[in-house]
């Protein structure tokens with residue numbers, strides 16, 4: 238009877254997933270749900286055959302190079318893989334997998350929620366009622382902007398971008414996008430989406446811009462200060478991708494000066510730290526990275542992790558292997 242492989246999980250996962258993992262593998266869980274310290278991560282990678290990290294774990298080159306030779310698979314619980322040094326993993330022959338697809342709809346829903354909350358001042362209104370300072374309805378108070386008939390510019394037309402486009406279409410918005418590659422004509426037609434090969438030109442013409450691309454070296458600060466300045470002052474920004482895609486300091490400065498109308502942010506450059514200047518602004522809606530946070534989604538993600546590990550252990554290529562070239 239072959240010894241079960243040691244799987245080390247860095248964060249608390251849904252109970253059903255943890256139970257399944259315990260059945261299938263020799264699993265070491267983290268019941269406290271406090272992220273492992275760097276020393277604990279070192280210890281984990283020294284013994285694990287399979288590591289199951291999340292977005293809060295930094296799997297950098299130093300950690301990968303100091304890992305024991307038994308580490309063969311990093312089965313990340315999440316879709317974004319910017320916390321993992323893929324090149325270092327490849328050089329060590331370590332396979333990396335993620336959990337794409339199962340959080341697409343949830344993240345698109347949250348993007349729509351943030352878009353609406355930002356343009357229609359939902360969070361601000363809620364704060365007003367809770368504060369006890371609400372003096373009653375007024376014809377010119379708490380006015381936001383209509384979203385129907387407006388132009389939504391989607392930066393990154395992948396799975397989540399397309400799911401957002403479908404929702405925004407139903408809200409009467411016109412869809413525009415920038416992507417490295419133009420999407421399939423059939424998809425473009427279905428979404429009635431206009432492709433902009435020039436990001437700069439698109440930015441200058443949108444009413445709302447949503448970030449839906451992954452964070453890679455190529456997208457780091459893609460919305461730089463120079464590009465943010467191309468936006469018209471009534472434009473809103475929504476980000477459910479990664480904070481690093483926007484220059485947060487420049488964004489904060491422009492939001493305070495009213496050079497951008499508002500922002501709905503689910504992600505930040507230095508999570509969980511949030512620029513204190515952002516906290517003082519009323520024209521921003523700030524969420525604690527909860528784009529994919531549904532009970533159903535977390536179970537789906539966990540099931541994907543289990544399948545990836547199981548397939549790998551059975552000697553096959555796991556279905557969600559991440560290849561650097563495709564990012």
Ligand code: 8YV
Nearest residue numbers: 291292314315316317340529
């Ligand atoms: C998760 C995410 O919260 O999947 C991602 O890329 O950002 C979120 O869905 C996180 O990844 C869990 O590891």
